[in-house]
Amino acid sequence: MSNDAPLPTPSSPRHAWVFGGSGQIGERVLDRLLARGVEVTAWSRQPQAPRPGLTWRAGGLSEAGTLPAGVEAVFSCGPLDHFARWFAGQSGAPARVVAFGSTSVEVKADSADAGERDVARRLAEAEATLFAAAAARGTAATVLRPTLVYGAGRDATLSVIAAMARRHGRFVLPRSAAGLRQPVHVDDLADAALAAWTSPATYQHAYAVGGGEVLSYDQMVARVLQALAPPATLHRVPTPLFTGMLRIAHAAGRLRGLNAEALRRMRADLVFDLAPARRDFGYAPRGFAPGAAEVGA
Numbered sequence: 458m459s460n461d462a463p464l465p466t467p468s469s470p471r472h473a474w475v476f477g478g479s480g481q482i483g484e485r486v487l488d489r490l491l492a493r494g495v496e497v498t499a500w501s502r503q504p505q506a507p508r509p510g511l512t513w514r515a516g517g518l519s520e521a522g523t524l525p526a527g528v529e530a531v532f533s534c535g536p537l538d539h540f541a542r543w544f545a546g547q548s549g550a551p552a553r554v555v556a557f558g559s560t561s562v563e564v565k566a567d568s569a570d571a572g573e574r575d576v577a578r579r580l581a582e583a584e585a586t587l588f589a590a591a592a593a594r595g596t597a598a599t600v601l602r603p604t605l606v607y608g609a610g611r612d613a614t615l616s617v618i619a620a621m622a623r624r625h626g627r628f629v630l631p632r633s634a635a636g637l638r639q640p641v642h643v644d645d646l647a648d649a650a651l652a653a654w655t656s657p658a659t660y661q662h663a664y665a666v667g668g669g670e671v672l673s674y675d676q677m678v679a680r681v682l683q684a685l686a687p688p689a690t691l692h693r694v695p696t697p698l699f700t701g702m703l704r705i706a707h708a709a710g711r712l713r714g715l716n717a718e719a720l721r722r723m724r725a726d727l728v729f730d731l732a733p734a735r736r737d738f739g740y741a742p743r744g745f746a747p748g749a750a751e752v753g754a
């Protein structure tokens with residue numbers, strides 16, 4: 458993305474709005490903004506406890522209305538398509554927008570599953586809408602696309618695996634689950650949002666923000682199981698046997714969400730180039746060594 462419009466130089470905004478501030482990434486973004494002395498207005502559809510410097514407003518993006526003058530930065534840590542729609546409908550322009558998208562925009566674009574292709578399409582359209590609206594108004598926008606997120610103990614992948622492994626003392630994977638992964642910690646993502654915010658090189662760009670270590674899917678799961686107390690055992694079984702077990706679990710209503718496409722993806726390498734993020738805002742994510750609490754155990 459490039460933009461010829463003059464863009465603002467970085468400064469410390471006195472007032473920022475945050476969408477998705479109750480989420481696993483958003484809560485860490487809030488912490489960092491408040492630690493920097495930024496006055497924050499955050500939106501949530503659930504009641505939230507106020508903190509010094511932080512005002513919660515009730516509602517989602519459809520209730521947020523017009524951005525008041527004086528709000529200099531907006532952070533989006535919730536659904537990008539909702540945020541892009543809201544932002545495109547604004548008449549005013551904050552100096553700065555930092556929004557989380559997802560590497561699913563690439564990973565799911567060619568999925569055999571129509572629902573997943575739709576996710577990728579909506580993410581791509583949302584990025585395009587956001588950048589176009591930002592360029593038209595002279596707002597400097599940055600999109601950060603996380604890979605697989607963990608660290609807050611309430612993610613939908615590794616914390617779910619940890620909970621199942623704790624319950625049964627073991628976890629089963631197909632032998633084919635060897636595709637490469639780059640799990641990223643919520644604190645590294647929040648640091649990325651704050652670093653990108655003050656880095657002019659990031660204006661009107663999207664970045665993949667993965668973790669600092671590339672490892673295979675089964676190695677990743679093995680480390681999660683090792684973090685448990687007591688550690689759980691990983692069983693690798695032939696893929697046809699795993700597929701059969703999966704079918705039975707689905708039929709019995711004991712498992713949801715792990716479809717054929719997700720199984721296929723366990724074999725695929727989902728690795729992203731972090732060099733642009735390192736170059737433009739000093740992105741330096743940690744390796745993958747989760748503690749029990751970081752996977753919800």
Ligand SMILES: NC(=O)c1ccc[n+]([C@@H]2O[C@H](COP(=O)([O-])OP(=O)(O)OC[C@H]3O[C@@H](n4cnc5c(N)ncnc54)[C@H](OP(=O)(O)O)[C@@H]3O)[C@@H](O)[C@H]2O)c1
Nearest residue numbers: 477478479480481482501502517518534535557559603606
């Ligand atoms: N988790 C991952 O593995 C992952 C991977 C790649 C990208 N991402 C992206 O990173 C961002 C943050 O993810 P996360 O895992 O931190 O999210 P999360 O923990 O699920 O939290 C989502 C947040 O978005 C808000 N939200 C959800 N639906 C909303 C709606 N319809 N209208 C307004 N607000 C809504 C929620 O606010 P309230 O419920 O308080 O209103 C909540 O604060 C998202 O853009 C997500 O797509 C996540």
